[in-house]
Amino acid sequence: YQNTISLKICWHSLESDNEACKLFDAVLTQYATWANDESLGGIEGCLSKLKAADPNFMGHVIANGLELIGTGSSVRLNKELDGAMRTMMTLSKAQPLTEREKLHVAALDMFARGQLPKACDLWEQILQNHPTDLLALKFSQDTYFYLGHHIQMRDSVARVYPFWTPDMPLSSYVKGYYSFGLMETNFFDRAEELAREALAINQTDAWSVHTIAHVNEMKAEVKKGLEFMKEMETNWKNSDMLACHNYWHWALYFIEKIAPRCLSSGSMLDVVDNCSMLYRLHLEGVKLGDRWNNVLKLTKKHTKDHVLLFNDVHILMSSLGAKDHKATEDELKFSPCDDHELSLAPSLGLPLCQAFVEFENGNCDKAVDLLYPIRYQLIQVGGSNAQRDVFSQLLIHAALNSKSQAKQNLARCLLRERDVMRPNSPMTERLIRKAAAVHSVV
Incomplete structure (x- = not known):
């Protein structure tokens, strides 16, 4: 794995233990590259070794961060994570730390x-003084994505991008992060150029x-997309x-x-x-058999x-598809609090979820x-443009x-709006023909 010191992120609390530095770097490298290295025991194996090598601090930070951000977990739901966060906070107060x-x-x-x-504001403070802090950059990127803050996601990398010179380990991946932010803000040509450079x-x-x-x-370039993914x-x-x-x-x-199939790892x-x-x-009218029931086994909990x-809204899709009314009712119950996501529930979450319910009940006008x-x-x-x-x-279907x-x-x-943004899309052309047929009936 990479040399942590070369990434300029050798933490004060790890400096006395070279093995801990290497393990910290191994975890971060796997997180940054989206791949578990089984020869190292994967992220989980490296985290276990890291906590053993240096039980006092930064191993807890990266472990808790990955659990919170990487899995979308919450201390409100996960008692083990809540305990781990409390341990981290206690340790942080019991030793001298850098800013x-x-x-x-x-x-x-x-x-x-x-x-x-x-x-995100706090990670940006870190990046202002430490632009090659990959942990702060990656955590902020993932969180901006959750928030739907695509301009911030792009500009966060733009501010540090000049510091990631080609000789730095993982700099090509930072190029890839930047390309994604450019793509989500519709700079498609520049995004593809950077991604291909990476x-x-x-x-x-x-x-x-x-x-x-x-x-x-x-860009609805279907043939090009199929060829690229296969290649x-x-x-x-x-x-x-x-x-x-x-x-x-x-x-x-x-x-x-119209020819897909979807699998899930859980x-x-x-x-x-x-x-x-x-x-x-x-929505395309494909008969799905009992596939929704199989998905519901994963989402119901x-x-x-x-x-x-x-x-939430994707979990709702599964309960609606499986016609599980109790699960649907549970998904529509939001408790107000100062949580950022839940604060959006009244104005966005509930109407969005309710729109799915009304559509499935045949109330298309509603x-x-x-x-x-x-x-x-x-x-x-949150999510990407493609996901949303x-x-x-x-x-459109409603x-x-x-x-x-x-x-x-x-x-x-x-x-018509969609056709301008995605010319030559077979889906759009198909729906336009359907719209014309509806018009002829009217």
């Missing part, structure tokens, strides 16, 4: 309390593959933390042609992808979590009334199936 280490602790404390934007350095960079998959999806599959399929998601992107191209990212994939097929609204007014605010729910596109598809001529006309307007 940077104090900020890392404070950022995780904010995240654990549901104050995600404040956590892949020229390291062909196994699954995140840069991910950026290009998004670019092709956003690169051997390189990215072993990046176990991202491979399933990249296969999901590959399958999106097939949805344009991780929350893959569960969300599974729900999204099946729901898109459902999370219906009361309410950690991220983005996850679904449009709920979804259309918040369509431009849905970025706050399922909400746009729901709005409007198309509405009994209101005005809403049917809205569907045609939305399709």
Whole structure:
């Protein structure tokens, strides 16, 4: 694994133990590259060794951060994580820390309390003085993504990008992070250029593959997307933390042609992808058999979590698809508090979820009334443009199936808008033909 000192992140609390430094770096490298290195025991194995080598501090920070941010867990739901956070806070007060280490602790404390934007502010403070702090950069990138703060996600990397010179370990991956932020803010050509630069350095960079998959999806370049994913599959399929998601992107191209299938590993990212994939097929009228019931086995235990609204609405898709009314009711119960995500529930989470319920109940007019007014605010729910596109598809299908001529006309307007943004999309062309057929009946 890489030399931590070369990354300029050798923490004060680890300086006395070279083995702990190496293990910390091994964990961070695997997190940054989206791949468990089984020869090192993977992230979990390295974390275990790190805590044994240096039980007093920074191992707790990266372990708790990965649990909070990497899995979307919460101290509110996970007593073991709550205990681990308390241990970390106690240790942080019992020894001299650098200002940077104090900020890392404070950022995780904010995240654990549901104050995600404040956590990002603290990581940005770190990056102002330590632009090559990869842990702060990666944690902030993932959290901005959860928040739907794509401009911040892009600019956070832009500010530190000049410091990541080619001789620095993992600098090509930072190039890939930057490319994703550019893509999510519609700088498609520059995003693809950077992603291909990163892949020229390291062909196994699954995140840069991910950026290009998004670019092709956003531009509706189906043939190009299919060819690219097939050509690169051997390189990215072993990046176990991202491979399933990249296969999901590959399958999106097939949805344009109507021919996909979705698998799930059980991780929350893959569960969300599974729900999204099946729901898109459902909107296209594909018969899904008992697949929703299989997904519900994974999602049902999370219906009361309410950690991220983005996850909530996808979990709801599964309960609606499986026609589990109790699970649907549980998913619609949000308790108000000062948690950032839950603070969005009244204005965004509930109307979005209710729109799915109304659509499934055949109340398409009501679904449009709920979804259309918040369509431009849905970025706050988080996820990528490609992931949130399922909400746009729901709005179009609801409007198309509405009994209101005005809403049917809205569907045609939305399709014209979509056609301009994604010219030559087979899905859009198919829906435009459907809209024309509806119009001829009216």
